[in-house]
Amino acid sequence: MKKTVAFSKNATNVFFHILTQCNLKCRHCYINKKQHGKHALDIKTIEAWLEVFRAKSRTANVIFLGGEPTLHPGLPLALKKAKNIGYSSITVDTNGYLFNDILSKVEPGEVDFFSFSLDGATRKTNNIIRGEGSYDRCIAGIREAKHAGFPTSLIYTVSRMNIHELDLMTTLLNDLGVDRFFIQVIGIRGKSAASRKDELQVSCSEWLRIIPAAAAKIADLGITVTYPKVFLDPDETFECAGIVADNYFIFPNGRVYRCPLCEDFPLHSMAFKGNQLIKTPQINEDDLFALNIPEGCVMNKLVQPGNLSYIRAGIPAYKVACCMLKEEVGKAKT
Ligand code: SF4
Numbered sequence: 133m134k135k136t137v138a139f140s141k142n143a144t145n146v147f148f149h150i151l152t153q154c155n156l157k158c159r160h161c162y163i164n165k166k167q168h169g170k171h172a173l174d175i176k177t178i179e180a181w182l183e184v185f186r187a188k189s190r191t192a193n194v195i196f197l198g199g200e201p202t203l204h205p206g207l208p209l210a211l212k213k214a215k216n217i218g219y220s221s222i223t224v225d226t227n228g229y230l231f232n233d234i235l236s237k238v239e240p241g242e243v244d245f246f247s248f249s250l251d252g253a254t255r256k257t258n259n260i261i262r263g264e265g266s267y268d269r270c271i272a273g274i275r276e277a278k279h280a281g282f283p284t285s286l287i288y289t290v291s292r293m294n295i296h297e298l299d300l301m302t303t304l305l306n307d308l309g310v311d312r313f314f315i316q317v318i319g320i321r322g323k324s325a326a327s328r329k330d331e332l333q334v335s336c337s338e339w340l341r342i343i344p345a346a347a348a349k350i351a352d353l354g355i356t357v358t359y360p361k362v363f364l365d366p367d368e369t370f371e372c373a374g375i376v377a378d379n380y381f382i383f384p385n386g387r388v389y390r391c392p393l394c395e396d397f398p399l400h401s402m403a404f405k406g407n408q409l410i411k412t413p414q415i416n417e418d419d420l421f422a423l424n425i426p427e428g429c430v431m432n433k434l435v436q437p438g439n440l441s442y443i444r445a446g447i448p449a450y451k452v453a454c455c456m457l458k459e460e461v462g463k464a465k466t
């Protein structure tokens with residue numbers, strides 16, 4: 133069963149980049165150290181910032197990110213802190229290297245998901261994108277996490293370099309036994325912004341022809357599949373998550389964004405000064421969210437206009453959805 137997952141208006145979602153260092157050099161890495169800093173946050177600061185966002189609503193979810201978050205020796209303490217102060221769900225996004233023996237330092241009850249990134253069904257395609265050895269390490273990491281009793285998910289970032297292998301993921305996902313599968317669309321930010329965009333960006337027709345069908349096939353295995361809507365149907369209403377949802381993208385230099393497409397620019401609407409969260413002065417992303425344009429997402433038009441096409445000047449062929457609007461294909465088997 134397919135459904136569009138509306139923005140949750142009663143939950144706070146915290147995307148917490150606790151450091152920007154990473155052992156890999158993926159070709160599409162969105163981390164921009166000039167914008168986000170090079171240092172790792174100390175554990176006391178991580179704990180204090182977790183408290184700030186936990187207090188924002190009754191339900192709060194946190195995803196720990198990097199860089200590679202398992203490179204941070206304080207990650208086990210951060211996970212325990214998030215659990216103790218009542219985050220409803222706690223996820224670690226990892227490239228699979230699982231540094232610092234992380235699986236032996238936390239209990240399955242303290243982490244809802246270890247979420248692994250793999251960008252090819254074959255070793256060759258994944259390693260071209262993510263680096264030599266990364267395929268085998270990611271597969272091994274998933275098996276280790278499952279063996280230790282942790283629920284797992286897998287994230288596949290679709291670009292022109294790997295869209296042809298999405299169909300092949302069915303066999304691999306079945307073999308690995310992951311619980312959830314997330315398809316992402318390549319974002320033109322970080323390193324991707326400096327690449328030839330026509331080598332990366334997938335067209336509307338390709339996306340609509342391949343992604344929903346591939347997701348449905350994988351869901352038939354009994355895996356929940358989530359993918360971004362990207363292109364709105366003509367009768368669908370456009371909404372900007374920056375206005376209607378409660379998402380925060382936090383970086384080690386204290387910047388806090390509401391929109392991931394703004395992350396290459398000093399457009400963050402909030403920042404930490406010490407452990408106090410303050411509003412930044414205009415102009416910032418908030419001023420952009422309020423613009424009403426026929427193409428839908430303002431930031432998409434500014435940073436990745438290759439997603440757009442026009443019937444004639446000023447009349448777009450379709451609206452581009454907020455990058456955080458998702459389709460979910462539910463389990464066909466129970
Ligand atoms: S694993 Fe993530 S943070 Fe590390 S280089 Fe790849 S995309 Fe960037």
Ligand code: SF4
Binds near residue numbers: 371391428429
């Ligand atoms: S991706 Fe577009 S629609 Fe979504 S929060 Fe950013 S500016 Fe708003």
